Amino acid sequence: MSLKTVADIATGEELLHVDDISLSFGGVKAIQDISFDITKGEIRAIIGPNGAGKTSMLNVINGFYHPQVGTITFLGEERRKMRPYMAACQGISRTFQNVALFAGMSTLDNIMAGRSLKMHKNFFWQMFRYGPALNEEIEHRRAVEEIIDFLEIEPIRKTPVGQLPYGLQKRVELGRALAAEPSLLLLDEPMAGMNLEEKEDMSRFIIDVNQQFGTTIALIEHDMGVVMDLADRIVVLDYGKKIADGLPAQVQADQNVIDAYLGVAH
Amino acid sequence: MFYREAGQFKTTYKADQAIFPIFQDRMAIAIYLLIAFVAIPVFGNDFFITSMMIPFLIFSLAAIGLNILVGYTGQISLGTGAFMGVGAYACYKLTTIFPDINIIVLIISSGFFSAVIGMLFGLPSLRIKGFYLVVTTLAAQFFLEWCFIRIPWLYNYNDSGAIEVPQREVFGIIATGASATPTTRYLIVLAIVVVMTWIASNIIHGRIGRAWMMIRDMDIAAELMGIRPLNAKLSAFAVSSFYCGVAGAMMVFFWLGAAEVESFDINHSFLILFMVVIGGLGSLVGSFLGAAFIWILPVILRAIPRTFGLDINAATIEHVNFMIIGGLIIFFLIVEPHGLARLWGLAKQKLRVWPFPY
């Protein structure tokens, strides 16, 4: 459903490149020798059966896990080991498989939290909530309100997120990730556990984010229909290995992928 | 009926981001302040001011300090008593070295010393969580208690090992020492507590407070949002210990008049933790409610049997007090983990819709 053409993506500037990544916990190999790239402006999907290493891959990208082997190049800069907040500083933002909102805070505060990196006013002004600190607060409130409008969650602005239904929580989480104005947005199963209507809403938001803000998105998703519709390119993982990489149509036709999903013995 | 927000439209984000967006709340605050600053000094007797209001305010401040750490940042501490002690001993040393500097300035400065010590013992919190942290704060508690005894320099080599508050004046009025009037001491304590509560509220509602709450609610997500755990946790330890330190210094200078190490022992750490839990984790109002509750409960327990003409052993009352506090801690944790502050909120909610049930 994307308006971009294959040619756009092929000529697109490379945003992120992972090279020969291997990650293991004790003896368990979660990821083995995986390489792929993400170009600017695309929606890149990572799919695979359960335990394929998809979430581990996202965790590697945003610095939560440190791969034993391999490198990650983001915005032309190669890095090996970094703390997650540094990934955030570079412009990588994400949502989580199991909603990881700040349960004790309101929707507004959660999305404001996404703008943490953009707020700098020092302790002195914070103490008095005056002058620069107050102006900063209000300026960011304005930006947050835009996101709230965009996601159509105005009525729940002041509600503590712990009290929201699951679908809305997912939406707030997306809002929080967007608030950081990321150059790369990682979505870990944004539609898990949703009903059809909610899925449609969420798909629409993802496409809108991609097209209105031009945000590059990498997403993990189980619903094949959704993935095929949304994604520009797809990486398929199975047992920590990459088994296919390409346009939706190519991946769909790949024998390895079909085997993996149908469960052919390895 | 009087507590309505209907009709109060906010036209700017500034108005909506205000700490008390509702008019009636601002009025209520004004009334409380009026009572505290005018009515109590005028009508309260010495006992009420010295033995109820002053300790209540001081413990409220300490509870705010601990609440910043436990309630807002989710880092548990059993070292509050010792951090209060650092403030007290620091203030004592400062006023010995600089007898001419205004004592209020010194009280506030002593907070910086406990902030530094608090940060030092907060360092392990970067690698450990939950009750593992209890051990490091217990280490702080016991180690600092030992320092308060074994470093005689801290108490000016007094034979008794106690710090005794010298007489100091503020703008020509005796503010500390036995000759200071209860009202003077009360007003100074009140002013410091009000200003520091206001500052705490500002910090909590701003960028830094949000960072603390992010760490509390989901530290991993917070880090992935760009919060440096080091900065967030250490700043919480620093601010928390600062508040506790100032509270400790005020406790000795404006309330007790003299103190030995036992005034900063682990029982105080517990007491303040209880104030935070019963008052409400993550609530400034709760810190006040909790402090009032824990401090006033035994006084009421002592008064009740007497009003009915019963003579109950002082010890029995103390035992019953322990049982009630212990029971209430469990009760609140089970029924209302947000403590008295939530009950307070519910009461306000009821008031808002009164006379209808909802």
Added chain:
Amino acid sequence: MFKKLIFGAVAVAMVSGAQVNNAYAEDTLYLPSLSYRTGPYAGGGVPIANGFSDYMTMLNERDGGIGGVKVVVEECETGYNSQKGVECYESTKSKNALVYNPMSTGITLQLVPKAPVDQIPVFSMGYGLSATAVGEKFPWGFNYPTTYWSQLSAILKYIDSKGGVKGKKIGYIYLDVGYGREPLPLLEKLSKSMGFSIARFPVAGKEMQNQSSHWLNVRKEKPDWMIMWGWGAMNSTAIKEAAKIRFPMDHFIGNWWAGADADLAPVGKIGKGYLAANFSGIGTDFPAIKDIFTHVLDAGKSTQTTDRDQVGDVLYNRAVANAVIVAEAIMAAQKSTGKKVINGADMRLGLETFNLSADRLKELGLEGFMAPIKASCKDHEGGGGIFVQQWNGSAWEKISEPISPETDVIRPLLEEAAAKYIADKPDWKTQTCS
């Protein structure tokens, strides 16, 4: 809710205010008793609180009070905690409290500076700030019959009489709070003048039941004598540990807070030979104590539930001695002011003028119960001597004659300490004694 709390608080304040009226509007003598029946030191606190209140009740029942005025004893629980002690003080002082017996050195230290302001004397009997013995500097502080410093010198004198202290090593094991540290400066000074060496063994409050390493250190240091300034559960633990390392019990001497029945009862036979200082009588063999049985316990008038076995205990009797001094001082105050209902300032005068002579003690039915004390403006410790008692495995026995302290050595030191205490207190009121 907050409003309710404030109203509640105000109501409570009013209730306690109303009680103020109850307590002193009528003709009574109001004596607050800062007791501790809870906490780790309750073992000592219970008999003390009972002894004090039972003696006063006995005076009420037998004599109709003091000088015809009933005595009201109101207990306030401190748990041996200074902070609670101050709270108790604040809550009771406005009821025309005559005198405070803080029963804790920590609380005494807190109250000493408050006493002149509120005009209520503080009487710390044999504990508290030793320097308050200097009457000129501390008009409002009293510590009859003797101070920690005098006591220490008397103990050293006793040791000296049992083979000399010169060249010996004396171990000092103490509870590491204000109480235990009080005698340290004197110990340092005397060690130089008397020619012995010291080994210190501080026991922190929370370590007091876990003293094995302290006593390992004692074994390492090999002192010839051990002196103990202990309290509460520390005492029995220390004696047990001493027995464990085979320290000779008759070279182990406790001060008068480390020689109670409650301390030795749990130790039993293995504590045989342990010594302790004391200044109040042992046992029930005194007419006044018998009166407590007749008028209080048997008559069911005991406000506290005193165990009959407790009467005659070292600490119970010590509290009786405390009550006797207070009662004598009240009488002296009544006599000199001509008022029946006195106040704190009158009480202060009484505490400086009473004369508890041997004859008077006999009259009170307490012959030989304690050393006679003649109060004076100058000397607030009374110079009373101590005696040494020994545990025979099941009870205490008095084994020495009264030992008087080295007043001529101690007094200048006390004066020096008193001068140091008031040095940084510009408004401190002293008095001149003729």
Added chain:
Amino acid sequence: MELLKGIFQYPFEEMANGPAFLLQVLWEGFVAGTLYSLLALGFVLIFKASGVFNFAQGIMVVFAALSLVGFHAAGLPAYVSLFLALAVMGALAWTVERVVLRKLVNQPDLILFMATIGLSYFLIGFGEFIFGGEPKSMITEELGLPTGSSVIDIFDDIVILQHLDIAAALIAAILVIGLALFFSKTRIGRALRAVADDHQAALSVGISLNQIWAIVWFAAGIVALATGIMWGARSDVSFALQIVALKALPVLILGGFTSVPGAIIGGLIVGFSEKLFEVYWGGLLGGGVEGWFAYVVALIFLLFRPQGLFGEKIIERV
């Protein structure tokens, strides 16, 4: 220079010159360590089964010992009192499970931890209310525990071994072995280990969590009673014990919160090291370092090995 010698030279000279005394110090460390281990064992049992860090273990020790002494003081024979004290601990376990734990299932650890602080406060008040606050002596002889001591002549000096301490070590060993057998050989023990691994999974295979919790709290109560008897016999039974009981925390940091052997070894490490440090190095700092030494060791340890000696490395997931 003198300071360096004080740290690195003199203490070792002292040890070499007085080997018998060193043995005595080590023995004292061993005995203290055994008691710390017993204390820590109570914590581990409950933590393993319910993830609750039971702050009230210390006061349970006091409470158990007080019940025992209290029943005896009421005129009952020692062994009947022992049995009744056990029953009291059982009733306590049942009540705690009913009134506290059951209501707090699935709450964050911190909430449960604070609930146990509340519980310990309640028990302090309740215990003092019933038994009074003054220290009591343990009925050592009545229980048939040995009270004498043996003297070993060695290296021209003596080492004194209290029979009571030997008995304490033996009883601790028997308790540990008994508990180990109980957990590995019985149905309830296996169920308990299942609960420790995963509450939900254990529930789904038909294990009653409530029952298990009551049982572990009871087991912890038995351990508390044993600890209380031993500790009470060494000094007194008094409420001051509950502060000493906090020493179990550093022990657990060293040994790991879920490991029974860890509790034992951690306890012994703390026992040995604090006695050695206090006796040979404490003088440099003015003595009394025992109060915090274990905590500071634990703190330093935490910085380098947060999971304890025997704990597994924690993998965080998102």
